[in-house]
Amino acid sequence: MTGVRVATRLKGISVLVLLELAVLTPLLIWSIMDFRSARRDYQFADTVRASFYERSGIGDQYSLYREDRFRQQWIESNTTLDHLLMQANVQTREGLEAELTVQIHQNVDDSSDIFQRIVKNTEALKGTTGNHRVYEDLDKRLLSQLFLKNAAVHGLTSDLKNAIAARADRSFQRLVIAIGVFALILVLGAVLPALQLNGLIRRRLLDLHIGARSLTKGHLDYRIPSRDSDEFGELARAFNTMATKLETEILAHTRSEDALRLAASVFTHAREGIAITNAQGTLIDVNVAFTRITGYSRDEVLGKNPRILKSGRQSPYFYAEMWRHLTEKGFWRGEIWNRRKSGEVFAEILTISAVRDSHNMTQHYVALCSDITPIKEHEEHLERIAHFDALTGLPNRVLLSDRLHQAMAQAQRRNQTVVVAFLDLDGFKSINDQHGHDAGDHLLIALAARMREALREGDTIARLGGDEFVAVLIDLQNGDACLPMIERLLTAAAQPVHWEGFTLQVSASLGVTFYPQTQDIDADQLLRQADQAMYQAKMSGRNRHQIFNAA
Amino acid sequence: MRAVVVVLWALWVFTGCSQHNESSPPQVPLESRNITVAYTTQPQSTLIHVAVAKGFFAEEGLQVQSLLHTFGKASLQSLLNHQADIATVAETPIMFSVLKGEQIAVIATVEASTRNNGVVGRRDAGIRSAGDLKSKRIGYTPGTTSDFFLDSMLTSAGLTRAETTPVALKPQEMQDALVAKTVDAVSTWNFPLSQIQQVLGSNALLIYDKEVYTETYNVVTQQSFLQAQPETIKRFLRAMLKAETYTARNRDEVQRLMSDATQTDIDLVREVWDVFSYHVVLDQAILLTLEDETRWAMRNKLTDQTVMPDFRKYIHTGSLRSLKPEAVKLNW
Numbered sequence: 001m002t003g004v005r006v007a008t009r010l011k012g013i014s015v016l017v018l019l020e021l022a023v024l025t026p027l028l029i030w031s032i033m034d035f036r037s038a039r040r041d042y043q044f045a046d047t048v049r050a051s052f053y054e055r056s057g058i059g060d061q062y063s064l065y066r067e068d069r070f071r072q073q074w075i076e077s078n079t080t081l082d083h084l085l086m087q088a089n090v091q092t093r094e095g096l097e098a099e100l101t102v103q104i105h106q107n108v109d110d111s112s113d114i115f116q117r118i119v120k121n122t123e124a125l126k127g128t129t130g131n132h133r134v135y136e137d138l139d140k141r142l143l144s145q146l147f148l149k150n151a152a153v154h155g156l157t158s159d160l161k162n163a164i165a166a167r168a169d170r171s172f173q174r175l176v177i178a179i180g181v182f183a184l185i186l187v188l189g190a191v192l193p194a195l196q197l198n199g200l201i202r203r204r205l206l207d208l209h210i211g212a213r214s215l216t217k218g219h220l221d222y223r224i225p226s227r228d229s230d231e232f233g234e235l236a237r238a239f240n241t242m243a244t245k246l247e248t249e250i251l252a253h254t255r256s257e258d259a260l261r262l263a264a265s266v267f268t269h270a271r272e273g274i275a276i277t278n279a280q281g282t283l284i285d286v287n288v289a290f291t292r293i294t295g296y297s298r299d300e301v302l303g304k305n306p307r308i309l310k311s312g313r314q315s316p317y318f319y320a321e322m323w324r325h326l327t328e329k330g331f332w333r334g335e336i337w338n339r340r341k342s343g344e345v346f347a348e349i350l351t352i353s354a355v356r357d358s359h360n361m362t363q364h365y366v367a368l369c370s371d372i373t374p375i376k377e378h379e380e381h382l383e384r385i386a387h388f389d390a391l392t393g394l395p396n397r398v399l400l401s402d403r404l405h406q407a408m409a410q411a412q413r414r415n416q417t418v419v420v421a422f423l424d425l426d427g428f429k430s431i432n433d434q435h436g437h438d439a440g441d442h443l444l445i446a447l448a449a450r451m452r453e454a455l456r457e458g459d460t461i462a463r464l465g466g467d468e469f470v471a472v473l474i475d476l477q478n479g480d481a482c483l484p485m486i487e488r489l490l491t492a493a494a495q496p497v498h499w500e501g502f503t504l505q506v507s508a509s510l511g512v513t514f515y516p517q518t519q520d521i522d523a524d525q526l527l528r529q530a531d532q533a534m535y536q537a538k539m540s541g542r543n544r545h546q547i548f549n550a551a
Numbered sequence: 552m553r554a555v556v557v558v559l560w561a562l563w564v565f566t567g568c569s570q571h572n573e574s575s576p577p578q579v580p581l582e583s584r585n586i587t588v589a590y591t592t593q594p595q596s597t598l599i600h601v602a603v604a605k606g607f608f609a610e611e612g613l614q615v616q617s618l619l620h621t622f623g624k625a626s627l628q629s630l631l632n633h634q635a636d637i638a639t640v641a642e643t644p645i646m647f648s649v650l651k652g653e654q655i656a657v658i659a660t661v662e663a664s665t666r667n668n669g670v671v672g673r674r675d676a677g678i679r680s681a682g683d684l685k686s687k688r689i690g691y692t693p694g695t696t697s698d699f700f701l702d703s704m705l706t707s708a709g710l711t712r713a714e715t716t717p718v719a720l721k722p723q724e725m726q727d728a729l730v731a732k733t734v735d736a737v738s739t740w741n742f743p744l745s746q747i748q749q750v751l752g753s754n755a756l757l758i759y760d761k762e763v764y765t766e767t768y769n770v771v772t773q774q775s776f777l778q779a780q781p782e783t784i785k786r787f788l789r790a791m792l793k794a795e796t797y798t799a800r801n802r803d804e805v806q807r808l809m810s811d812a813t814q815t816d817i818d819l820v821r822e823v824w825d826v827f828s829y830h831v832v833l834d835q836a837i838l839l840t841l842e843d844e845t846r847w848a849m850r851n852k853l854t855d856q857t858v859m860p861d862f863r864k865y866i867h868t869g870s871l872r873s874l875k876p877e878a879v880k881l882n883w
Contacts, residue, residue: 110665114762124709137706141763144843145665148765151835155880162877 005230009197016189024182031175038168041091045164048088049157051081052108056150059115063143066122078112097167100160104153111149118142204232211239220247273348273369279362281305293348293371295341306367311345313337322352326365330354335372346373389463391441392448400462400470404523407460407474408515418474418515419482422530423451425467425493426507426542435502443504446497454488461489467506470527479514479547486510486545494543507543509534514548581612584783589618589626589635592813594741594820594827595662595768596639600812601805602794610793611786622722622740624695627771630655636776637787642767642837643696646844649865650854654774656867658784659878660837661791662768666826668700669759671747672736673729681708681758690720690728690737696766697722699844701738702851703763712851726750740766741823742815749819767837777867784870788831792875795831833868834880841865 055077062070085105121142125135211224220243226236267274273290277283283301291297294309301308314336326332333351340346348369355364387399395403404420411418425447432440444467451461451469460472471489473482493508511533513526521529529548537546590596602608608615620626623640630638631653639661648655672678676687684705691697702712718734725737726747736758737747748755770791777784798805806824810817841862848854863883872879 110762117762131709131711134706134709134711138709138763141703141706141843144839145762145765148836148839151839151880155832155834158880159877 006197006201007231009193013190013193013197016193017186020182020185020189024178024185028175028178028182031171031178035168035171035175038164038171041097042161042164042168044084044088044091045157045161048081048084048104049161051077051084052150052153052157055081059146059150062115063118063146066126071119074115078115081108096163097160100156100163104156104160107149107153107156111146111153114142114146114149118146201232208232208235208239211236215239215243215246220250270368271370273367273371275301275306275367275369277306277365277367279364281365284364290369293340293346293369294338300341309338311337311339313345326352326354330356338369346371347376348372389448392445392463394448394452394469395460395462397462397464400460400464400472401523403460403462404472404526407472408523408526410474411515414475416474417476417478417481418472419476419479419485420513420515420526420530421471421473421482421486421489421545422511422527422534423469423471423489423493423508424510424534424538426509426538428467428506431504431506435499435504439499439502439504442499443497443506447493447495447506450492450495451489454492455485459485470530479512482512486512490543490545509537509542510545511535511537512545512547581786583612583614584780584786585614585616586636586783586787587616587618587634588787589620589629589638591620591623591626591639592742592815593622593768594809594813594823595623595641595664595667595766597805597809597827598661598791598794598798598829598831599639600809601798602790604808604812605794605797607790607793607797608787611790613783613786613790622692622695623768624692627655630771630773633773636780636783637770637772639768639770641696642769642840643699643844644694645769645771645865646841646848647694647854649841649860649862650845650848650856655771656774656777656865657769657771657833657837658777658867659770659788659791659831659833659871660767661770661795661829661831662766663828663830663832663836664766664826665761665764666759667740667744667766667823668696668738668764669740669744669757670701670704670736670738671729671744671751672756672758673732673751674754674756676732676735678736678756678758680756681705681760682710684708684736684758685710685714686716687735688716688718688733690718690725690734690739692722692725692739693719695722696740696764697738698853699847700764700766702847704738704758704760707760707763708758741826742813742819745819745823765836765840767840769837774867781870784867785874788870788874791831792878795829798829830878831871831875832878832880833866833871838862838866838881 055074058070058074058077061067062074085101085108088101089105118139121135121139125132125139207224211222214222223240223243224236226233226240267285267287270287270289273293274285274287275283275290276285283304283306286296286298286301290301294301296308318336322332322334331351331353334349335347336350337345337347349372351368353366353368354362355366357363387395387402389396404418407418410416428440428443431443444463448461448463448469451471455461455471455473456475458474462470462472464470471485473485476482490508490510493506496503496505498504511530513529513533515521515526529550533546533548537544540546588599590599603615603617618626618629618635620629623638624644626635626638627640627644627648629635631648637658645655645657670681670684670689672684672687677683678687681704689701691701701717705712705715718728720728720734720737722739722743725734725739725743728734729737729747729751739747744757748757770787772784802824806820807817809815810820813820842859845854845856845859845862849857849859863881866881868879868881868883
């Protein structure tokens with residue numbers, strides 16, 4: 001039975017029921033007609049019986065009164081009865097009913113004859129001739145026989161009615177049996193298979209139910225038995241396939257979730273600030289690092305444009321270039337100065353990537369930024385180490401050279417004069433010897449600061465090493481214009497410095513030269529000229545300046 | 552499958568229940584009983600002959616001893632003489648026996664006829680019609696239907712018995728008396744009625760009147776026997792009912808059977824067959840005829856009785872009603 005499709009079974013049952021109906025319906029109709037025929041016959045027999053009784057009654061009246069009206073009425077009644085009996089002879093079936101009908105007819109005919117004899121004898125009775133007593137005797141004999149015939153007809157009509165009633169009963173029983181058989185076959189042919197089918201469905205549904213419940217509980221490795229090829233088998237296989245796909249999906253989903261979780265974790269825990277915007281550039285998410293770097297909380301920036309971070313240091317051209325690159329290449333990477341919520345400008349290295357869909361339409365922008373301010377500071381520090389004196393913070397020989405070259409070029413362009421002053425402290429060695437290097441260093445730092453303050457913005461005072469300094473003075477119309485500043489330098493160098501209860505005081509010898517000169521000259525030559533002039537100042541008695549004189 | 556069995560069982564019970572209306576054969580072997588049945592070689596006794604020949608009595612556990620007579624009055628006499636337990640006889644001898652005070656009971660009518668009785672007259676005696684019987688010597692068997700029928704016949708012809716010369720004869724004497732011309736006519740029944748006609752040939756004139764007399768042939772027993780062995784009566788009647796059915800369905804065979812049993816020519820049997828109606832009943836015919844004949848007997852001083860007996864006491868309807876209610880048309 002297993003493996004037969006439910007639809008096929010249902011079709012089978014339907015065909016069976018239709019066949020039953022086709023076969024049994026005519027039988028049922030025949031039974032009904034047979035039953036109705038029996039009932040009709042019964043009613044007809046009753047009519048015959050009633051007609052006979054009517055005739056008998058009229059006959060009795062005649063017997064009592066011997067009046068002609070009764071005789072005439074009896075004849076009419078007899079005619080009616082005769083017609084009915086003729087009809088009965090035609091209608092009646094074979095067997096007992098036919099036999100009874102014949103007997104009834106016979107007895108009715110006999111009784112008619114007897115009645116006619118009675119009528120005839122009545123005339124004799126009324127007459128005066130003959131043996132009157134014999135007529136009376138004959139009358140009694142005839143009446144007696146008439147009674148017997150009537151009784152016989154009475155009994156026979158009863159029998160006929162009973163026979164027809166019995167036939168009606170049999171017909172009814174046949175009808176009931178036909179209905180019973182109809183119902184039985186219906187039960188056997190339809191209801192039982194339907195019940196069996198119901199059982200099968202329930203049984204098979206149980207498997208599916210258990211399977212579905214297992215799947216619902218998350219046992220995706222459960223498989224419903226699906227060996228049969230019917231609808232349940234198909235359904236079970238569909239369930240199993242679904243479970244397999246679900247299992248795969250869920251596995252993929254789990255992995256995806258892990259990946260998402262990882263991504264979220266990366267997003268959250270990344271040291272780099274991450275900002276995500278939509279295609280229009282509106283911020284839709286930022287991570288903790290972003291908040292840490294910019295000072296803006298997530299809620300403060302969501303829905304806003306990243307330009308709130310603008311520092312103003314980058315030109316509009318910079319941003320135009322950035323967007324052009326981003327649009328063309330899908331990314332941009334570079335360093336940019338931005339402004340924290342606190343207003344502090346900071347440097348960051350920024351990578352912006354466009355996230356595009358399958359149609360190459362930009363859906364989002366993801367920006368990764370790292371605060372590189374400390375790096376910048378370190379770079380500045382390195383630069384300072386390279387170009388500035390570590391003790392005094394004044395430009396060193398390298399920077400001096402650079403500045404000197406710039407000043408020379410500028411003076412050339414502007415037709416101005418550059419003054420180079422070589423300065424050496426007088427008596428510094430004795431400070432070191434007397435108070436130690438710390439005192440010397442302290443003195444150097446203090447004097448350096450004073451000398452720098454003594455100069456203008458744009459002028460440079462550099463330390464070459466030890467107690468040697470060089471000042472480069474620019475934007476001068478001629479050499480004499482530098483003299484006030486030379487004096488301020490000498491003054492500054494001669495000011496006493498207090499250190500741990502001591503007063504430290506030195507002076508400075510200063511050699512000065514100018515640029516340009518009549519002859520082409522380079523920076524080194526200028527420095528050497530100044531150095532020579534300084535030497536002459538020292539020789540001349542210290543704490544003074546000496547203009548280089550080539551002669 | 553259990554459901555199928557239950558449904559089939561229910562259907563079997565249902566259909567089975569509808570088939571218990573007819574008297575079914577006894578389920579257990581019956582106790583065998585010996586009875587003596589007095590009956591006649593007349594066609595009226597056909598059902599008894601069939602029941603004997605076809606073993607219907609035996610089926611009912613009745614071992615029947617047959618006591619055959621030529622006519623019913625003799626058969627009844629053997630019952631009255633306690634030579635038989637049951638007898639078959641027409642109503643006239645029954646009527647006379649009751650008037651004499653015999654305690655007998657009719658348990659069934661097994662035959663009825665309006666044409667079994669007749670008067671056969673000799674044409675050479677000048678008999679051309681019923682009216683010609685006037686002043687004629689007419690043979691009859693007193694105390695039998697022959698007696699009553701003759702009076703009915705004469706009445707029908709406008710005659711009285713006094714206008715004729717009745718001659719008492721036994722049935723078997725009639726043919727010879729006619730041939731010997733010691734009588735001009737005889738009132739008798741079949742088979743003698745037809746046999747006499749055959750013997751006389753064209754000289755015979757059959758006179759009958761089916762509108763003045765209905766003969767009944769009955770099964771009678773002593774009331775004491777009825778009370779002592781009611782079950783035997785029922786078995787007897789059950790066998791009679793079987794014989795009735797058998798006879799209706801096997802006309803030819805029963806005719807041959809009667810021919811053999813009564814030593815009567817088969818053609819004669821067939822000739823008179825339709826005269827008789829073989830039904831086991833109890834209806835108005837027996838009661839009414841007994842009373843008619845009683846009036847006749849009293850009027851003609853054939854009995855000392857002057858009061859009509861209540862014949863209902865002599866007709867036992869219970870046994871037949873218990874077996875076939877519709878066969879009993881007498882209600883009391």
